[in-house]
Amino acid sequence: MRPVRRMRRKGEEQGNEMRHSSKHWWTLAAATCAVCAIVAPAAAQQPNHAAQIGEIMRVAAQPELPLIKTEVIPLQATSRMRQRLGEQGRAQGLGKDWNPAAAEWREAEERVEPRVREALKAPASPENARKLEACLKRLDAEELDGMLVVLHSDLWARYRRAVDLTGAMFALMGEVDAALVAARDALSRRVTEMAEREMSGNLTAEVQRRFSTRGTTECSQMLITDTLSRTGALMQHALAQIDRSQSVFSDAALKFKTRTRKS
Numbered sequence: 001m002r003p004v005r006r007m008r009r010k011g012e013e014q015g016n017e018m019r020h021s022s023k024h025w026w027t028l029a030a031a032t033c034a035v036c037a038i039v040a041p042a043a044a045q046q047p048n049h050a051a052q053i054g055e056i057m058r059v060a061a062q063p064e065l066p067l068i069k070t071e072v073i074p075l076q077a078t079s080r081m082r083q084r085l086g087e088q089g090r091a092q093g094l095g096k097d098w099n100p101a102a103a104e105w106r107e108a109e110e111r112v113e114p115r116v117r118e119a120l121k122a123p124a125s126p127e128n129a130r131k132l133e134a135c136l137k138r139l140d141a142e143e144l145d146g147m148l149v150v151l152h153s154d155l156w157a158r159y160r161r162a163v164d165l166t167g168a169m170f171a172l173m174g175e176v177d178a179a180l181v182a183a184r185d186a187l188s189r190r191v192t193e194m195a196e197r198e199m200s201g202n203l204t205a206e207v208q209r210r211f212s213t214r215g216t217t218e219c220s221q222m223l224i225t226d227t228l229s230r231t232g233a234l235m236q237h238a239l240a241q242i243d244r245s246q247s248v249f250s251d252a253a254l255k256f257k258t259r260t261r262k263s
Contacts, residue, residue: 064164065163068231073234080243085249159203166231
């Protein structure tokens with residue numbers, strides 16, 4: 001009988017161990033589920049947070065500047081190319097026949113124009129973009145939503161239009177090639193008329209008020225400043241492509257010189 005009792009006692013001990021292990025496992029499982037319940041919503045919010053930041057960065061990187069991009073910069077670029085080509089002609093003593101009607105002159109302009117158009121697609125300053133993104137990451141989902149409401153509003157569209165008009169007016173105050181003065185003045189009058197018709201009040205201050213009410217002052221100020229500075233930066237970047245094309249202009253002048261000497 002004693003072996004039987006020992007076996008029974010051993011069985012009871014094993015059963016107690018199994019019940020204890022089972023209880024421990026269920027406790028661990030419950031704790032794990034509790035952690036999952038806490039972590040899951042946070043994890044679910046992260047993609048949305050990233051999407052909000054991504055949308056703000058997209059809007060910031062693509063300000064619409066139709067006047068600056070399609071009319072003002074092309075006019076200024078043509079003037080700058082003619083200035084550089086004229087300098088090459090004077091340096092090589094090409095005379096009055098070296099002008100925009102010469103085939104080599106036109107060819108040089110046609111070679112450089114695509115570089116200017118490509119420059120107009122340039123993104124915002126990488127440094128400014130990094131600073132803005134770092135700032136946005138400090139905001140919560142509600143604050144980011146608040147910024148998006150403003151960025152997708154009619155107010156922000158009117159502000160960007162005002163930036164385009166204002167930038168165009170300032171750019172058109174600069175000197176241009178004598179042959180382009182009439183075109184510059186006509187465009188300047190048209191831009192001024194549009195500005196008088198479309199711009200009213202202090203849009204910059206109004207935009208700042210809309211942003212600041214949502215606790216996003218630092219990040220929104222970066223957006224406003226970057227949008228304001230973009231017109232000048234874009235102009236400089238586009239015209240820099242012309243200054244980097246000196247070899248194109250000197251080659252054109254040399255080809256003209258060679259051709260006219262033969263004839």
